[in-house]
Amino acid sequence: MSTTTTPAPSAPTPPVEEAHKETLGTIARDYVTKVRGGDVGSLPAVLGLIFLVIVFTSLRGETFTNQFNFANLFNQSAGVMVIAMGLVFVLLLGEIDLSAGFTAGTCAAVIGVCATERGWPWYLAILAGIATGAVIGLLIGLLVARLGIPSFVVTLAAFLGLQGVMLLIIGEGGTIPYRDDKLLAIMNKNLPVWLGWTLCIVGILAYGLVTYLRVKRRLDAGLGGGSLQLWALKTGAVAVVLLWMTYYFNLERSRNPALISLKGVPIVVVILFGLLVVLTFMLSRTAWGRHVYAVGGNAEAARRAGIAVAQVKLSCFMMCSSLAAVAGLLIASRDNSVSPSTGGSLTLLYAVGAAVIGGTSLFGGKGRIMDAVIGGLVIAVINNGMLMLDQPSGRVYLVTGLVLLLAASVDAISRRKARASGRV
Amino acid sequence: MTATAEETPTTASAEPLLSLRNINKSFGAVHVLRGVDLDIRPGRVTALVGDNGAGKSTLIKGIAGIHAFDSGEYTFEGKPVHVHGPRDANALGIEVVYQDLALCDNLDVVHNMFLGREQTTRALLDESAMEIKAREVLDGLSVRTLKSVRTQVASLSGGQRQTVAIARAVLWNSRIVILDEPTAALGVAQTEQVLKLVRRLADRGLGVVLISHNLNDVFAVADDIAVLYLGQMAAQLDAHTVSNSQVVQWITTGKSDAEPRKDNDR
Incomplete structure (x- = not known):
């Protein structure tokens, strides 16, 4: 703070904020204040997830808590998670995309047609699928942002319409099988053990280095909000989680290892991590991401600040539908085919539930990509765990619904609390 | 206030930063601004006052490029400029602080x-x-x-x-900097x-342009007072020479008994 060390003697201008020494104690206190003020983030979801895992482990430890089921959980929830990641962008605006599920199905069908029936190489087929998603998002976005039709109605229409498009593409009652090895590998193959460890170590080092440089820049500039202790703690936590996950994934999962060996980090987990990192980066470190939050927080303020609100909205809908296309690929790859139910039934509702349970606000302006992952895991654990307890699916739905209601209540109550504490 | 009052004579003669001449603006059949003139000078606080519906908000929104004027001259530092959006106004160095923040x-x-x-x-x-x-x-x-x-x-x-x-x-x-009811x-x-x-x-x-309903605030900081009355610029007054009651009269009737308008052409 060289600028403040020599204030003009006649008009002393005290700095806005002394770069006070931040210790773990003050940081923890600040966090508690934040949570008490109503800004809970994904804390309830994380606590809920831990609670659920403990409950299911104590009730059905032998079938629930093992390396096979661990990989299975990610496999089951990957499609919902990726749709939820896309929905975060739309929810941040305070909008909704009800059609994301059938966008996933339609794009999966396009990929199937290109790869299986036309014989295109796998990467071109995937590209065609994602492009289809982008076009769908563009149309929805144009109707919402330019014409001003409520997104609920536009995407409800798209929900019905895309279901029709999908049926027309695959033929009534029929299916399009996926035969390409690469397409099937996405959900059915694992990385070699050595590659899993390598990626894990590289990921930890990259996280540590990037965050260290950021903290150091802040400290060098004399700004508060950075603490090497906190950095070490965070990096340590990330390292422990990643190392433990890699270790667990690299255990033998096959019931009969002599016949077929099943171990290594599933490819889909790497894809999920990649999306998590890239999308989080886009939202938190680019001007575009900042504009998304601004439009969600106060669209009029964003407009007056010169932000092209319509374009930001358009890009978010395109983002959502493109990610839905990726989700469609994951779902179809898991089922080895596209059927009329791909992306249908509960997929979309689970995805909205995942984002909200994870802590993304339905009122806009608040949410992170991580919410989709945590919320998706909560839903997957409830489904998976309760079915292992031989609960009828009626009860599973009931519990899932109650958890979603709980999450929405937390959102609404935290807003009320925030308003009471002056946070609006 | 005395310190700033002594400073003002040097800047009072300064060329206006921004000048509006004969500005008109209608919303459909409603003629909101009729031939408004306004000068904004550097180093001076110009208070823009007027009753509800006098056209204060429309005037500043036009200056800020939120919506365009129908006709009239808009000059900045003596040069005519075209302001079509908030970014144009920002580029000229015009910033607005809105009432709803x-x-x-x-x-x-x-x-x-x-x-x-x-x-x-x-x-x-x-x-x-x-x-x-x-x-x-x-x-x-x-x-x-x-x-x-x-x-x-x-x-x-x-x-x-x-x-x-x-x-x-x-x-x-x-x-x-234009401040709307700060x-x-x-x-x-x-x-x-x-x-x-x-x-x-x-x-x-x-x-600085200060829009306010509170005349105490206006007299506390303003150097000039511009009074809008039913979409017309009724008067631009020197805040240091007029009284509170005179300004109130300008706002409510568009004229003043103490000092009849000489250019009363209507």
């Missing part, structure tokens, strides 16, 4: 101050540079009510929010703080 509650002070004009290095947000610049501006305005520039705007008080909005307006080497929702102490801030802006050589 136009801050994003879910973002922090620094984010709000740089909203729409974020600093980036290699396409990434440069948070440190923005935070340093934000602090410099707040320090320069002697703002000491903000505890941290990283607090969410949602948790700030009305006066603090107004301070952030004003600081955002001066961040961009602005030449003219003290409308504030308590006594906070009003005092904001008015001092307004005076400091003018003392730094900016042209």
